[in-house]
Amino acid sequence: MPARPQFDDDRRRARLALRHRLAPVARAERAEQVVDDLVAVHATDPATVFLAVSARLAAPGIADTERALYRDRTVLRRHGMRGTLFAIPAALAPTLYTSTTAKAVARERARLLKDFAASGRDAGWTARVEDAVRAALADPGAELTGSRLSELVPQLRETIDYGVGTAYQATQPVGMRLLRLLGMEGAIVRRRPVGSWTSSRHRWTLGQAAPAAPSAAERADAQRELARRWLERYGPATEDDLVWWTGWGVREVRAALAACAAVEVELAGGAAGFALPGDLDPVAGPDPWAALLPALDPTVMGVKHRDWYLPPAHRPQLVDRSGNLGPTVWWNGRVVGGWAQRPDGDVVFELLEDAGRDARDAVGAEAAALRGVLADARVTPRFRTPLERRLTS
Template structure:
């Protein structure tokens, strides 16, 4: 991984330099991708990554399958963790995005990131309804209480099923009247979203297969109310252990917090500063040295929105800027990626007949061994996906081309 180097200047002797190769090696081991680092259970994958992107249902299973030693058990084991044991929970988290978290982190996520978003969402809903001439906040509170009671009786239910018990959920109101983006919203859609970010409900088992986005709702598991600052410190410690070193910009982007919150949490956990090519980065306390096994080469086919590809705002150390146009959509969502030893080297897709196809976009250092390892990963993926067809929710240029 190269010798130890220390940054010069004002902080000479205090900040250790962490180069690109060392960061890539750390990524492979900590994210359960490097040889000998794969997990036995989905819970281990979620704990290693802190959060699995859940806005595309297939991403959760594909991200887990890429990191399990026995990928053939991916669907059954992930569904067990999500819907039977409830050791994994699908809920709103950072940046108002749906993730899958280890159950023990739900209280931390709710207090550190959910409360602020929840306040904004409820205020926005009440304001939008008032502008449309819809009933007031007291009416909404009554509908909410009735909806939660119905969900408690049913255990899990779709919005349509809940509306059978509480018909007021079907009522509609005009949003942004007179604007170019005017639309009609249903009370159920907006209210259940608010209840989700408030930590009162979570996504349950989908109506269809593991690729379905038609989820039932379920009451959120009980959790203690934590101090916001303590929760932010806890979440940052978990994330830096998984993804450090990272810059302040990375941390602000991933958490969605204000920079003052990021800096307070860094101080609270005693994060250590290290020198990166792009400036000062941070690692968890006592975690500045190279990780064991980081020099072992590895290949991976990671899905769209995989938490490894989406983990940092600054990604040049593992993703060449020239690869962004074919691998990202216009909103900044990453598509399926091919990795070799800690960097993105191409993309992949599934064709209608089930074949997994891939293309290298950066062949620098990708020799015969790498291509054989990538081909083996493609075959492993096809083996456990089987007859299921997976189309990313956010499609990218290369994925569209390869899947055609």
């Protein structure tokens, strides 16, 4: 049996620097290039999208991402992997929905109808409220906040008891559940927020009717395509990494890897990984580079097993209790510290290891550039980590 191709950590870091556009030589001209190369950018925290893209632009800034999201609509916010909100290339939306979101939508609608029925609101009532939401958004160009929709559709302000009899019992507004579901289906679409680019209070506009539930063959084909795109940008990586990133079952992941003819390779320490056929040659590493990436950045969150770029000793300072990674400082393909923005706007950082004078100087230059990008904006990560809290105290 021929030996498996081998990928040590240095080879993986060289790929990451270039394919994720982190090295200066690989920086992009437009936001669409960045989002396409990252496949999907976490959008739970709205600042992540803008800062993740800016860190990879030849001319860092916020304006080009606003253009892509709100004027040209070439980048869309959609629910996808693990039920999380992402910014994705518009062309990827059908693949994402068929491979991943459709199944989550079916589960969420079933739960919603069950919870609503328990409070005396049957499927007919729910359908009428959905129709009323669509009617409120029917005027061409209408973009309404959740608050305004609740004024026009008062049923959205009603509440239900959720998780009755469990430790998670709570009262929820109808609108919170229903608008999220309609957003997952694409029936309504998030548009420009109220306030600045850091705001999560988005306006809604009318989308398209939810597609029909995909067939098993359609889902498998879409999963093959999404797995191929992920491997192209994040590979080589393990089966476990893809299971974690997608939220699919192990059987689905194995079928997708087989469908895109993924080649088994050997990672550092002897672990089995996968890469695309024809993508096994070494990549020449770029010159030394530094980067300040935001909380939940896709490079940091793109795989489950992170020891090859995130030293385990650094995790207690950079990861919150739920496993979310905060703002990180990178040097030559490794996380070496974290950063934060103080209330006065200053961007500060702390290196968790001695990376040398060149590293500190380069990181300092990146921090100064980021301060210019942020201008009057103030960014506090939604999921705060020990180091970020300490730097801002």
